Amino acid sequence: xxxxxxxxxxxxxxxxxxxxxxxxxxxxxxxxxxxxxxxxxxxxxxxxxxxxxxxxxxxxxxxxxxxxxxxxxxxxxxxxxxxxxxxxxxxxxxxxxxxxxxxxxxxxxxxxxxxxxxxxxxxxxxxxxxxxxxxxxxxxxxxxxxxxxxxxxxxxxxxxxxxxxxxxxxxxxxxxxxxxxxxxxxxxxxxxxxxxxxxxxxxxxxxxxxxxxxxxxxxxxxxxxxxxxxxxxxxxxxxxxxxxxxxxxxxxxxxxxxxxxxxxxxxxxxxxxxxxxxxxxxxxxxxxxxxxxxxxxxxxxxxxxxxxxxxxxxxxxxxxxxxxxxxxxxxxxxxxxxxxxxxxxxxxxxxxxxxxxxx
Ligand SMILES: *Cc1c(COP(=O)(O)O)cnc(C)c1O
Numbered sequence: 147x148x149x150x151x152x153x154x155x156x157x158x159x160x161x162x163x164x165x166x167x168x169x170x171x172x173x174x175x176x177x178x179x180x181x182x183x184x185x186x187x188x189x190x191x192x193x194x195x196x197x198x199x200x201x202x203x204x205x206x207x208x209x210x211x212x213x214x215x216x217x218x219x220x221x222x223x224x225x226x227x228x229x230x231x232x233x234x235x236x237x238x239x240x241x242x243x244x245x246x247x248x249x250x251x252x253x254x255x256x257x258x259x260x261x262x263x264x265x266x267x268x269x270x271x272x273x274x275x276x277x278x279x280x281x282x283x284x285x286x287x288x289x290x291x292x293x294x295x296x297x298x299x300x301x302x303x304x305x306x307x308x309x310x311x312x313x314x315x316x317x318x319x320x321x322x323x324x325x326x327x328x329x330x331x332x333x334x335x336x337x338x339x340x341x342x343x344x345x346x347x348x349x350x351x352x353x354x355x356x357x358x359x360x361x362x363x364x365x366x367x368x369x370x371x372x373x374x375x376x377x378x379x380x381x382x383x384x385x386x387x388x389x390x391x392x393x394x395x396x397x398x399x400x401x402x403x404x405x406x407x408x409x410x411x412x413x414x415x416x417x418x419x420x421x422x423x424x425x426x427x428x429x430x431x432x433x434x435x436x437x438x439x440x441x442x443x444x445x446x447x448x449x450x451x452x453x454x455x456x457x458x459x460x461x462x463x464x465x466x467x468x469x470x471x472x473x474x475x476x477x478x479x480x481x482x483x484x485x486x487x488x489x490x491x492x493x494x495x496x497x498x499x500x501x502x503x504x505x
Contacts, residue, residue: 151489154444154467155297155480156320157340164394164484182390187383195386196378199393206396206405207322209329209352216351216371217389218378221321222247223336224350226254228316228369230261232361240264240312242281244303245272246473247317255291258362264290272299274434278307288360289313289333295321295439297341298351298471300431300478302439306331313357321441322350323399324483325409333357334491342441342482344392347385366476399483410484415442415481416491420478420495428501447477452504453477463496466490 153157158209158295175182178191192308200215209215217366218224229251230239238260241268243254255261263281265276274468283290290312294303304326306314313333320341329335340346340375351371367373368382402408420438431438431445434476446455456477460468470476 148464150464150466151485151492152466153479153481153485153489153493154299155341155471155478156338157346157355158342158480158482159484160344160391160394161484164391167394168339170393181386185386186307187380187386192386195390195393198383199396202393202400203350206399207327207352209330213329213352214355214358214371214375216353216374217384218349218351218369218374219347219385220369221346221349222317222336223250223254223342224369225317225336225351226251227258228365228371229336230255231287231365231369232259232371233313233315233357234259234288234362235360236283236343237286238262240281240287240290241456242266242276242290242292244266244275244301245299247296247298247319247472248273248291248293251291251293251317253316262287267301269304269454271430271432271467272296272301274461275301275303278305281307281310283312285310285312287312288314291315292316293305293317293319295319295441297480298444298474299443300433300439302441306434320480320482321439323408324403324412324441326405330466339392341480342484344395345388348388348392350392360404380399395484402483405445411487412440412481412483414486415487416443416490418487418494419479419481420444422497426497426501429497440476441482442480444470444474444476444478446470449504451478455504456500459500460496463492465493465496468493 149383178391240262242265243249243263290309294316315334316332318335319337322337323342341347353371361370373381423429423475429445429447466476470478
């Protein structure tokens with residue numbers, strides 16, 4: 147097989163070592179005679195997998211003991227509805243809109259109560275995070291919701307705002323485990339697995355224990371955080387194979403030195419691509435430098451008539467899935483943890499060649 151690099155925004159590249167291990171364990175997990183796909187979710191083998199997966203995840207993010215980790219289904223979008231159901235209690239909630247995903251969160255939550263937009267960067271084309279001082283926060287809000295990394299627009303939060311005790315609910319789907327975070331600053335953190343963790347079908351939710359008491363009686367049992375926390379995420383059959391692969395990714399990440407170590411690699415990768423984008427006239431990235439995402443880097447050709455030729459030539463060089471999201475167009479390179487720096491170097495080399503040929 148020729149070397150390819152997969153820049154998909156999600157489902158996305160996984161570490162090759164993880165895929166090889168899954169392949170080796172496919173028919174017979176640890177001498178059990180069974181594939182993980184064939185195991186009872188309540189059996190001792192899968193119980194061991196789930197416990198190890200949670201322990202490694204806690205270690206990677208230094209999750210404090212007063213937070214529960216839930217392994218849910220329905221992706222991050224299901225949580226858009228479950229957040230108000232689990233937390234709103236008839237109050238209002240504040241949302242900050244910094245791109246397509248946080249905007250979608252507002253739309254999905256509106257059916258459940260008084261959803262207010264405390265800051266919105268849409269009029270500037272989603273190229274920055276509004277200054278915290280300009281957020282119109284309601285001190286009586288049930289929570290403040292935002293998306294810490296906008297996968298489509300390429301905008302990333304660096305700091306955590308002071309919300310004066312109002313719990314922060316953060317969609318970290320596309321940069322969770324890419325940089326250290328202080329979990330204790332958040333009430334709820336959630337993320338779909340298919341960006342930086344594993345296969346689709348799994349959504350991780352980290353929730354502070356005291357917030358488990360606020361759910362509406364209308365909350366479905368499979369999405370009721372307290373019920374799931376009391377049943378080790380097994381009120382129904384969890385996505386067992388996705389959890390197993392996530393566990394292998396966590397082991398791989400620990401072997402890389404953990405989140406602080408991978409952050410250094412992620413900085414090097416993103417710097418390589420942004421530095422090139424900033425010194426060429428052929429391509430550009432529109433995001434204000436202070437808010438540029440390390441994980442998802444949208445860029446455009448100044449001559450958009452070359453877009454198709456660019457994508458075709460990239461694919462011929464083994465550089466896959468560089469097309470930008472259909473809502474914004476252009477290109478996007480996602481540089482998740484599993485993307486080696488060699489892939490980013492290959493991309494920059496290709497972009498230089500393409501620019502030279504089409505100048
Ligand atoms: C991909 C993504 C989602 C949607 O995830 P689904 O698994 O499709 O529900 C939500 N938020 C962010 C930030 C994402 O990157």
